[in-house]
């Protein structure tokens with residue numbers, strides 16, 4: 658099954674004219690956002706902005722406050738404090754017209770297990786003023802073969818694909834995806850990435866949380882790292898934490914033992930090694946830090962990430 662080759666275009670009918678409300682083109686603006694559960698400060702003064710058309714990925718460890726933040730932006734959860742505008746309105750006060758403009762894929766969805774796939778997509782389509790075609794959406798998430806299956810009979814990954822279908826059936830301007838690909842097999846994940854790219858091309862803004870760093874790298878125009886309910890750093894995946902200027906690690910073998918050196922000038926070192934070895938350098942590799950390396954460094958969980966010799 659390869660749904661990548663034949664994705665029918667879903668007509669995304671957008672209501673224009675809302676973008677100018679704030680005098681800019683931000684679909685999300687949050688300042689000083691706070692939310693506590695008892696003594697736990699889940700979101701603790703978070704600032705976040707998102708431009709129209711952007712794919713933004715929230716990264717952060719378990720319990721960092723991603724879902725709480727997303728749920729507040731979706732209008733699912735009340736904040737304690739802070740200013741929030743989503744699609745130009747306060748999600749806490751916005752009405753049904755605003756709700757129809759955003760699509761939601763929750764981290765944990767309630768079950769509508771007695772319906773079939775096709776029944777549930779058609780059912781949710783009725784809540785929107787200009788929904789996409791249910792059959793197209795089912796095909797787009799790769800569930801055509803399961804259209805008549807009861808939801809309770811779906812595998813975990815198939816169930817998640819249905820969640821994604823329900824998130825996009827309304828043709829949203831802004832799509833929230835909270836860990837959308839958890840449980841997906843590798844092919845389904847790639848198909849989903851293509852779907853998100855297509856939606857982004859059609860102009861949909863996408864706010865995505867994920868624990869898969871390669872997913873953030875593949876999809877996001879920008880990532881925002883949050884920890885302890887605060888924004889740690891934000892930037893394009895290739896530039897986060899000064900990644901593009903980060904020292905490279907040069908590794909090679911000397912009599913069966915690995916040598917590793919971090920240097921901002923790997924070319925010079927390689928040339929020197931070539932001279933020393935009088936030609937080919939055994940086991941030579943030159944690597945820059947991955948997004949995961951940078952991420953782990955930013956949240957303070959990385960061992961030996963400081964560029965110094967010792968490993969923790």
Ligand SMILES: Nc1ncnc2c1ncn2[C@@H]1O[C@H](COP(=O)(O)OP(=O)(O)OP(=O)(O)O)[C@@H](O)[C@H]1O
Pocket residue numbers: 694697698699717718719720721722723724725726764
């Ligand atoms: N309904 C709730 N009641 C009490 N505490 C909660 C509730 N929801 C979240 N929390 C707490 O708030 C903090 C942030 O949780 P949140 O679900 O926002 O994190 P997250 O970044 O989405 O984590 P994960 O990556 O595990 O999904 C955690 O300490 C969590 O235990």
Ligand SMILES: [Mg+2]
Pocket residue numbers: 723724725764835
């Ligand atoms: Mg979460």
